[in-house]
Amino acid sequence: MEKEFxxxxxxHCENGVATSLMRYHGVDFMTEPLVFGMGSGIFxxxxxxxxxxxxxxxxxxxxxxxxxxxxxxxxGIKVTRAKFSNQKAAKEFLDQKVKEGxxxxxxxxxxxxxxxxxxxxxxxxxxxxxxxGKENDHYLISDPVMESVTTISEADMIKxxxxxxxxxxxGHVYFPENVQNVTxxxxxxxxxKGIKRTSVMMLRLPGSIVGTDGINYTSRQILKWRDxxxxxxxxxxxxxxxxxxxxxxxxxxxxxFLYAAFLEQANxxxxxxxxxxxxxxxxxSGDLWRESAVQMGRxxxxxxxxxxxxxxxxxxxxxxxxxxEKQAFKKLSKLKLx
Amino acid sequence: MKxxxxxxxxxxxxxxxxxxMYVKDKDGKYTTELSKGWEVKVAALDNAWxxxxxxxxxxxxxxxxxxxxxxxxxxxxxMMNFTLLSGYTGFWKFTIKRHLKTSxxxxxxxKKLNIYASVFEITVDELKNxxx
Numbered sequence: 138m139e140k141e142f143x144x145x146x147x148x149h150c151e152n153g154v155a156t157s158l159m160r161y162h163g164v165d166f167m168t169e170p171l172v173f174g175m176g177s178g179i180f181x182x183x184x185x186x187x188x189x190x191x192x193x194x195x196x197x198x199x200x201x202x203x204x205x206x207x208x209x210x211x212x213g214i215k216v217t218r219a220k221f222s223n224q225k226a227a228k229e230f231l232d233q234k235v236k237e238g239x240x241x242x243x244x245x246x247x248x249x250x251x252x253x254x255x256x257x258x259x260x261x262x263x264x265x266x267x268x269x270g271k272e273n274d275h276y277l278i279s280d281p282v283m284e285s286v287t288t289i290s291e292a293d294m295i296k297x298x299x300x301x302x303x304x305x306x307x308g309h310v311y312f313p314e315n316v317q318n319v320t321x322x323x324x325x326x327x328x329x330k331g332i333k334r335t336s337v338m339m340l341r342l343p344g345s346i347v348g349t350d351g352i353n354y355t356s357r358q359i360l361k362w363r364d365x366x367x368x369x370x371x372x373x374x375x376x377x378x379x380x381x382x383x384x385x386x387x388x389x390x391x392x393x394f395l396y397a398a399f400l401e402q403a404n405x406x407x408x409x410x411x412x413x414x415x416x417x418x419x420x421x422s423g424d425l426w427r428e429s430a431v432q433m434g435r436x437x438x439x440x441x442x443x444x445x446x447x448x449x450x451x452x453x454x455x456x457x458x459x460x461x462e463k464q465a466f467k468k469l470s471k472l473k474l475x
Numbered sequence: 476m477k478x479x480x481x482x483x484x485x486x487x488x489x490x491x492x493x494x495x496m497y498v499k500d501k502d503g504k505y506t507t508e509l510s511k512g513w514e515v516k517v518a519a520l521d522n523a524w525x526x527x528x529x530x531x532x533x534x535x536x537x538x539x540x541x542x543x544x545x546x547x548x549x550x551x552x553x554m555m556n557f558t559l560l561s562g563y564t565g566f567w568k569f570t571i572k573r574h575l576k577t578s579x580x581x582x583x584x585x586k587k588l589n590i591y592a593s594v595f596e597i598t599v600d601e602l603k604n605x606x607x
Contacts, residue, residue, distance in 0.1 A: 146495050148495045252491060254487045254490050257488065260559055283492040284492045302558055303558065373523070376522045379516055379519045380519050384516055385488060388497045389476060394476060395497050397505065430516070437518065
């Protein structure tokens, strides 16, 4: 039986791959926010000392690969994964899957991704896309962040699958197998589990750099940057935060709008009025993240023309966000969901 | 964020796609909408590129002054650090650090230069004769 693959655009690449593949395998009610929530995608982490692309190392989401794994696991879907040290073997494996007509998820680096505009080609190795066919030595590609499908040549495919550096993909491909019927009860359980796990990760992990405490940590760091790094570099640091938070792939407001949408959709499976109210709080948090980006933008647009007061404004907004999210996750962790 | 507040600013992504965003519709329910871009993050990206260019320019000057080998410049130009360059060339980070010395660079074999040149997507001559 030939099933037809349908391209779905998503805010975030990994969510998008997961949603498309699950729908292809018959889980037809799946949406991006549900995957994101069941897979416990929302997070916050600020690694001290380490720099990424000469800026602060902040993350608004969990580790690459985690969302898909967790979402599938809680729905009883088995995911097969393969990595390769040999480029030829990696190509043969992919070609075999294409021949079998199986769409597969593929981890790639964007530095050599031909259809990305040059301005966006950084050494970032955790982008995900779906290969759903092949015509005349070109792979047919469904990249979830794009409006429509595209193609990649065989040679470019090798390059992007074997990009090097942190999180190097090593030809990583993955796909669900033997997907059974997913019942409403399973979805309910997966939603509840996702919410509980996220609450623990945002509130209870030890240390002051993760979860809502981590947001406060960033807030305190921002106050130090101008003196420590000088006005120009401090501005660049803020620019990096804004890019991690708002660039393509986040759905806006550092994934917070996506999470608010999840809680709204969760209410359809696990009816509870509190879910809608808490969803509102994440919308508020997302709006404040956007506001902080506007304030940070004022600073880095002026390059070296900034004052410490401007940094205080940003730090204050982050403190507010930390408090809102802390209260919201506390409410979530206390919810009796059935 | 409300649907009607979603920014539609010009952005380098235009040649590839508009991006999907999660916004609230008139009834306060979540929906998705496409955005062309947002000037706040366009400025952040522009700034990041200015910084990359400044770094490459600094590296070029260091090579011109004879303080470091051309590898230093091309490494910055390609936004690489030692981990990345080590991944692409197969050389140890420690080895690459040595190759940044002009004296060591001069005695590098054609084979090693070739590896660097292909990673930097230039010819061996371009690499060898880069004077900054």
